[in-house]
Amino acid sequence: AQSVTQLDSQVPVFEEAPVELRCNYSSSVSVYLFWYVQYPNQGLQLLLKYLSGSTLVKGINGFEAEFNKSQTSFHLRKPSVHISDTAEYFCAVSEGYSASKIIFGSGTRLSIRP
Amino acid sequence: EAGVVQSPRYKIIEKKQPVAFWCNPISGHNTLYWYLQNLGQGPELLIRYENEEAVDDSQLPKDRFSAERLKGVDSTLKIQPAELGDSAVYLCASSPGDRGEQYFGPGTRLTVT
Numbered sequence: 335a336q337s338v339t340q341l342d343s344q345v346p347v348f349e350e351a352p353v354e355l356r357c358n359y360s361s362s363v364s365v366y367l368f369w370y371v372q373y374p375n376q377g378l379q380l381l382l383k384y385l386s387g388s389t390l391v392k393g394i395n396g397f398e399a400e401f402n403k404s405q406t407s408f409h410l411r412k413p414s415v416h417i418s419d420t421a422e423y424f425c426a427v428s429e430g431y432s433a434s435k436i437i438f439g440s441g442t443r444l445s446i447r448p
Numbered sequence: 449e450a451g452v453v454q455s456p457r458y459k460i461i462e463k464k465q466p467v468a469f470w471c472n473p474i475s476g477h478n479t480l481y482w483y484l485q486n487l488g489q490g491p492e493l494l495i496r497y498e499n500e501e502a503v504d505d506s507q508l509p510k511d512r513f514s515a516e517r518l519k520g521v522d523s524t525l526k527i528q529p530a531e532l533g534d535s536a537v538y539l540c541a542s543s544p545g546d547r548g549e550q551y552f553g554p555g556t557r558l559t560v561t
Contacts (some may be wrong), residue, residue, distance in 0.1 A: 335530050338490075343488075368549070370552075376554055377539055377541075378539070378541075378550075378552040378553045379552070380549040380550070380551075383549060384538070424490050424491075426490075429478070434479060434496065434543070435504060436462065436550070438490030438491050438492070439458065439490050440489055440490050441488070441490050
């Protein structure tokens with residue numbers, strides 16, 4: 335069965351600094367990968383997804399992620415963060431080549447310091 | 449285009465009481481999901497519908513939870529009776545298809561006292 339590990343429960347960074355949120359997954363089959371963001375008191379919103387093709391995926395709000403099959407990782411990066419990026423970020427993996435069912439990680443809380 | 453609509457946004461009930469949550473997905477989305485999100489955790493799937501058929505309800509505690517999606521559009525999730533441990537956020541999401549992203553509603557925050 336698939337699983338997702340987000341090692342960092344909280345990541346504090348200063349405004350305009352770069353950030354990387356780590357995500358590792360386990361699966362015996364090929365998968366789709368996702369990053370979702372959740373702002374306070376809101377539902378989740380898709381940041382980006384990897385289905386196939388280029389391993390570097392660009393998403394909304396200046397975020398990007400790189401799929402590394404050998405390391406089973408899908409880390410999320412942004413070169414310069416803003417106060418508005420303060421939120422909870424969830425990595426997710428599909429069950430095989432179907433986005434119908436995805437498993438979420440436990441989330442990483444990104445807090446931006448001015 | 450309207451997003452996924454959920455109501456109520458907040459609900460406080462006493463244990464052993466029943467409670468129901470309503471979800472209206474994005475128009476044209478055949479797939480509908482109900483998730484449970486505990487504080488500090490990611491969403492966990494409760495049930496997935498393809499049109500009006502529940503195709504994955506393996507994680508739904510059927511002794512107290514029930515769901516329906518009549519006519520394959522909006523859906524209701526019910527808990528009867530509620531327990532203290534049911535306090536959480538209940539999220540509804542919809543999707544247009546197999547490779548499509550899931551669109552989430554704002555959730556219903558349930559507090560059981």
